[in-house]
Amino acid sequence: MTPRPGAASRGALRFCRAALLITFLAAPLTAQAPPAGQMAAPATATTAPPAILALVDNAIREGRFDAAGTLIARSRIDGDSPQLQLRTAELFLATGDLAAAAIAFGDLLSLPGVAAAAGQGLGLVRLRQFDLPAAITALDAALALDPDLARAWTARGVAADRGRDWPAADAAYARAVALDPGSATILTNRGYSLMLRERFADAEVDLARAVALDPALKTAATNLRFARAMQGRYRDAFLGSTRGGLAADLNTVGFAAMARQDYATAETYFNRALALNSRFDRTAWANLEYLKSQTAPRTGVLPAAESGESNRRMQVAR
Numbered sequence: 001m002t003p004r005p006g007a008a009s010r011g012a013l014r015f016c017r018a019a020l021l022i023t024f025l026a027a028p029l030t031a032q033a034p035p036a037g038q039m040a041a042p043a044t045a046t047t048a049p050p051a052i053l054a055l056v057d058n059a060i061r062e063g064r065f066d067a068a069g070t071l072i073a074r075s076r077i078d079g080d081s082p083q084l085q086l087r088t089a090e091l092f093l094a095t096g097d098l099a100a101a102a103i104a105f106g107d108l109l110s111l112p113g114v115a116a117a118a119g120q121g122l123g124l125v126r127l128r129q130f131d132l133p134a135a136i137t138a139l140d141a142a143l144a145l146d147p148d149l150a151r152a153w154t155a156r157g158v159a160a161d162r163g164r165d166w167p168a169a170d171a172a173y174a175r176a177v178a179l180d181p182g183s184a185t186i187l188t189n190r191g192y193s194l195m196l197r198e199r200f201a202d203a204e205v206d207l208a209r210a211v212a213l214d215p216a217l218k219t220a221a222t223n224l225r226f227a228r229a230m231q232g233r234y235r236d237a238f239l240g241s242t243r244g245g246l247a248a249d250l251n252t253v254g255f256a257a258m259a260r261q262d263y264a265t266a267e268t269y270f271n272r273a274l275a276l277n278s279r280f281d282r283t284a285w286a287n288l289e290y291l292k293s294q295t296a297p298r299t300g301v302l303p304a305a306e307s308g309e310s311n312r313r314m315q316v317a318r
Contacts, residue, residue, distance in 0.1 A: 048081045056087045060094050082114045089121055093128075101125045116146035124155055135159050150179035154186050161193045169193050184214035191223055200230040211240075222252055229256030234265065247276045251283050258287070263295050 052075050059068035068091050075084055089104030102125045108118035119142030126135035139156045142149060157172035173190040180186060187210040194203035204227045210220035221240065229237040234253055241249045254269030270291065273284035 048075050048084045053083055053087065060087070060090055063094075065091060065095050082108060082111045086114045086117055086121075089118065093121060093125060098125050098128055102129075116142045116149060118142075119145065120149050120152040120155070123152060123159075127155055127159060132159060132162055148179055150176045150183065150186065153179065154189055157193060158189060161196060166193075166197060182213060184210040184217050184220055187213070188217065188220040188223060191220070191227065195223065195227055195230075198230075200227045203227045204231070222248075225249055225252050226256050229253040230260065232260065232262075247273045247281060247284070250276070251281075251287055254284075255287055258291050258294065263291060266291055 052071060056068050056071045056075075059065070059071060068087070072084055072088055072091070085104065085108055089101055089108065092098075092101035092104055102122060105118045105122040105125060108114050109122070111118070119138050123135050123137075123139035123142060126132075126138055135155070136159050139152050139159065142152050143156070146152075153172050153176035157169045157176065160166070160169035160172055170193075173186065173193060176183070176186045177190065187206045191203040191206035191210065194200075194206065204224065207220055207224035207227055210217060211224055214220065225237040225241075228234075229252070234257065237253045237256070238246075238249060250269045250273035254266045254273065257263075257269060258266035267288070270284045270288045274281050274288075277284070
């Protein structure tokens, strides 16, 4: 049987969604944000110094949430401001307190100067809560106020992906890339969108650019391996792989091989992942069990390895 993409690859993309993460949102951590009750005070005319706001933004972006909360609390000694309230809402979002973030962003929707950013934040919250209609409404309202919000355009692309509205997704990501061409995050999300449509060669272009821009962005690197493997280019999929990350990469490429119905190659990679790990590799074991469930009903055994030209040629989804 010639390895091929198709229905199996669509199932693979759903099955390994946990590995192929959308990266425009910060991962929820356990750091404590300021109490939600602090947002109840009305905004004053106080304006936080831009240097302080920049420090808070950097702390949130780098995952130093305790430091961001401390900076916000200290700045409030001289009075609150809409800009500080916006950072508090962003901190709630970054730490995964979606209920508090929704309230905090909602309180800012009518305030001049922060309304667009607040709508963007609320849209991100609704997207994280899987409330697609509310997310689209909030994001569209934010972009109507400020069409240059690259983060909102990225989120709008993700929302379009979830609704399988590919023209809207393409338009949103194109706008986001135009606004911030150096963003590895935006390119990673667009690459994932293209993989959802089995356009693996096109996805590879975006993902390779993302990795070049930010070699530390693991999601981009993982997705790039998957996109190359889904074209049958297993050797290329391991480019840049390290000894420490090889077991995880073997699982990623092995799952792509399984999605292409190249079962013998998949089994080989999963077993190699198990052999590399000094501890029990639950991911590889789970993948092997899933592989058995895919093949057993048809043959009872794994297919024999393929050889010849059909096994070497590149497989392009479309």
